[in-house]
Amino acid sequence: MRLDFKEIKDYFYSNYCNNNTDRKYASMFEKVSQIIDEKDILYFYPKYLFVDEQTLQLYFVLKNNKFIKVWINEDKQIVMEFFNIEKINRVSYESPLDDYGDYKLTLLFEEKLEEIKFNSKEDTNEHWKYKLDEAICNMAKYLANI
Incomplete structure (x- = not known):
């Protein structure tokens, strides 16, 4: 089953009153x-989804070949950074030989020296890992065809 932006958004909306973290992410x-x-x-890729001690980051690949990174900075401001896919x-891409390892995807853009790294094991809990495995694989397929 594909990782769905609406599903995760709705989760935080429905849990808005539970705690400050869910309210912040909603x-x-x-x-x-x-x-x-x-x-x-x-x-769509939600990095640090349900990972304690980490702040959720959202990543998007859009139909217009934009890559977007979203996070909350120290000043409690939501920051959106836009990249052109062509600037990668x-x-x-790393995947396990069997179904039990970690999927990893690393992107290096021309404009930045910083690499953007996705790791299905580190970026969520064990219940959501398989969805991040699939998301990483799908993004790699897409990027291989640009």
Whole structure:
């Protein structure tokens, strides 16, 4: 089953009153929805989904070949960074030989020296790992065909 932006957004909306973290992430998804039309999302990746001690980051690949990173900074501001997919210098994809390992995808953009890394084991809990495995694989397939 494909990782769905709406599913995760709805989770945080429905748990808005539970705690400050769910409230913060519901607000984050609301702000993202003001800028990104859900119909334009090709691939979605929620890094640090349900990982204690880490702040959720959202990544999107849009139909117009934009790559977007969203996070909450130290000033409690939602930051959205936009990249052109064509500006990726290097993509590194790792997958296990069997179904039990970690999937990894690393992107290096021309404009930044920082690499963007996805790791299905580190980026979520054991219940959501299989969805991140699939999301990484799907993004790698897409990037291989650009």
